[in-house]
Amino acid sequence: VVEKLTTSLGEYERRARGLLPSELFDRWFGSRDDPLWLTNTNNVDGYDRVFLRPRVLAAEPAVGLSTAVLGIDVDSPVYLAPAGAQGRFNPEAELASARAARSAGTIFALSSASTYSMEEVREVSDGPLLFQLYVLKDRGLTSELVKRAENAGYAAIIVTVDEPATRSGERDGASNALRESRQPKGLKSHTPTTPFGNLRGTGINSEEDMLDAMEARLNWAVIDWIRGITDLPLIIKGIQVPEDARLAVDHGAQAVVVSNHGGHSLNGAYPTILSMPEIVDAVAGEAEVHLDGGIRRGTDVLKALGLGARAVAIGRGMYWGLAVGGEGGVKEVLDVLQEELYLACLFCSVTDIRAVDRTLVRLPR
Numbered sequence: 001v002v003e004k005l006t007t008s009l010g011e012y013e014r015r016a017r018g019l020l021p022s023e024l025f026d027r028w029f030g031s032r033d034d035p036l037w038l039t040n041t042n043n044v045d046g047y048d049r050v051f052l053r054p055r056v057l058a059a060e061p062a063v064g065l066s067t068a069v070l071g072i073d074v075d076s077p078v079y080l081a082p083a084g085a086q087g088r089f090n091p092e093a094e095l096a097s098a099r100a101a102r103s104a105g106t107i108f109a110l111s112s113a114s115t116y117s118m119e120e121v122r123e124v125s126d127g128p129l130l131f132q133l134y135v136l137k138d139r140g141l142t143s144e145l146v147k148r149a150e151n152a153g154y155a156a157i158i159v160t161v162d163e164p165a166t167r168s169g170e171r172d173g174a175s176n177a178l179r180e181s182r183q184p185k186g187l188k189s190h191t192p193t194t195p196f197g198n199l200r201g202t203g204i205n206s207e208e209d210m211l212d213a214m215e216a217r218l219n220w221a222v223i224d225w226i227r228g229i230t231d232l233p234l235i236i237k238g239i240q241v242p243e244d245a246r247l248a249v250d251h252g253a254q255a256v257v258v259s260n261h262g263g264h265s266l267n268g269a270y271p272t273i274l275s276m277p278e279i280v281d282a283v284a285g286e287a288e289v290h291l292d293g294g295i296r297r298g299t300d301v302l303k304a305l306g307l308g309a310r311a312v313a314i315g316r317g318m319y320w321g322l323a324v325g326g327e328g329g330v331k332e333v334l335d336v337l338q339e340e341l342y343l344a345c346l347f348c349s350v351t352d353i354r355a356v357d358r359t360l361v362r363l364p365r
């Protein structure tokens with residue numbers, strides 16, 4: 001069989017880096033081995049510390065990559081993570097990403113801080129959509145966002161809990177030029193005048209306004225309040241330790257996302273892939289466990305599934321695809337991961353990813 005693959009997420013990263021102003025690239029994605037982005041580097045490197053245990057002589061004619069995520073049938077366990085302000089990278093922004101996810105047969109998660117509104121995204125895609133909620137100090141506005149997501153047919157609410165509305169002064173300092181001019185060179189037409197489509201008319205008109213508007217002191221009572229205002233499935237994103245995973249389940253979450261915000265928040269956090277075993281054990285099958293952070297290869301996806309993930313999400317890979325090729329770029333990024341996952345399954349005699357379990361991986365003692 002001739003390999004169809006001609007590119008990789010690494011290649012997309014290189015191309016995106018070449019296209020984007022360096023302040024923008026560095027502030028949003030960080031660089032490998034930059035001490036300010038240690039958590040991202042560790043997320044990526046974490047996969048090198050997990051090994052596959054390929055079985056042989058167990059092949060069957062077909063390899064199945066489809067699965068169900070919160071009851072939604074998908075063609076691939078890789079979905080698009082909620083990630084804000086995609087209009088900085090392509091004028092079609094989330095419309096392009098949502099379309100790409102739909103044509104790849106997978107889920108698109110829309111950020112609270114998206115360029116386009118949740119209704120506008122729904123208009124261009126009849127595929128499965130999830131809405132990511134940043135809890136705002138204004139609880140009235142917060143519950144309005146949840147109601148709008150329900151009305152627009154979003155399938156679940158992802159509450160992101162690892163973003164205490166603060167910024168690393170050092171990381172921002174390195175990109176002051178970016179903060180001052182909201183229109184980095186070369187991206188003029190891509191920088192929308194109203195940055196947050198979901199928040200038009202609320203007075204939240206800049207990243208600084210958004211940070212001010214966000215609830216910085218979240219607790220489980222807030223989760224209980226959200227649980228009480230919607231019947232949609234609840235996904236808690238930003239879980240990093242088993243104690244919190246357990247609490248999330250006890251507070252009514254249908255899924256947790258093991259995530260450290262792609263290394264955007266705390267420096268020095270544990271690689272998400274290596275947190276999986278203890279978190280999966282704590283959840284004990286009572287909720288789905290998803291993972292994001294550092295997924296760059298199909299083998300990374302397979303390792304995550306082996307450690308108990310129902311699905312994984314990509315952030316940076318989506319942005320790189322968007323910057324390089326809009327909808328087609330995001331689609332190719334999803335296709336590449338799917339193709340790589342398919343090949344990894346062939347090598348490991350996996351015929352149905354839903355049947356993958358911990359016997360597929362080996363963790364060094």
Ligand SMILES: Cc1cc2nc3c(=O)[nH]c(=O)nc-3n(C[C@H](O)[C@H](O)[C@H](O)COP(=O)(O)O)c2cc1C
Binds near residue numbers: 084259262316
């Ligand atoms: C530039 C950027 C913006 C992001 N914006 C959001 C956001 O608005 N909401 C959210 O829940 N997570 C956000 N994230 C985190 C992603 O959902 C995801 O956790 C992370 O990107 C996964 O790691 P990866 O980039 O290595 O794939 C953002 C990540 C990046 C890189």
